[in-house]
Amino acid sequence: MLVGMAVPATAAEGAGEARPPAAQAAPPIIGGYLVTDADAPWAASIYRNGAFTCSGTVIAATWVLTAAHCVGSGLTVRAGSVYRAQATTINVTDHQVAPKGDLALVHLASGHETTYSRLADTDPPVGSTNQICGWGRTGYNGPLSEQLKCADVRVTSVSGTCLDHRYGPAICTTKINGNAWSGDSGGPQRYNDQQVGVASTADGRSEQTYGSVPAGRSWIRSVAGV
DSSP: BBBBEEEETTTBBOOBBOOOOOOOOOOEESSSEEEOOTTTTEEEEEEEETEEEEEEEEETTTTTEEEEGOSSSSSSEEESSSSSSGGEEEEEEEEEEEESSOOEEEEEEOOOOOOOOOBOOOOOTTTTEEEEEOOOOTTTTOOOOBBOEEEEEEEOOOBBBBBBBSSSSSSHHHHHHOOOOOTOOOOEEEEEEEEEEEEEEEEESSSEEEEETTTGGGHHHHHHHO
């Protein structure tokens, strides 16, 4: 969940600077546009005890990147299709949470070969147009999306002035043609074909915060080797 957009693993929270947004519920994309398997071969969805919980990305054969508030007991992952119901279910052996920030890595029981999400080493520029993706709600009180959606957002601040749900370095954005909401938690923010963020909180109307991938890069390398 998004806090506002993604509070822990299934809800979302309102975004803000210098402190995490107020808690709400995890988001799916409101507005934006539908994408195909060719657009997002790295797409993954997170389930807890058989129920859809969050979005995520496949970053290596046996590793999925998502939000820390998304993980817990009874995890499985679906990957291989932007249509959640058509994706392959993969068992999970373990998960690890970043020492700082709303990031987590989920270890798959079997390898999933695809084009993996490339991870950025630096935050995107303030003012740049980024893309966010997820299976969250398609309206403030609307249903979850069965097909992956993405939307364009504008970066308003980055690590140092923007914090995620766990008070870690984050990237704050406002909507251009869509925004994150409940169910989008754990999903990616992308810039120049690289993943720069992981959905953490949102207000469900315009603003969202994504945990900074560059800030957690050394931890990700130490765990997943990528």
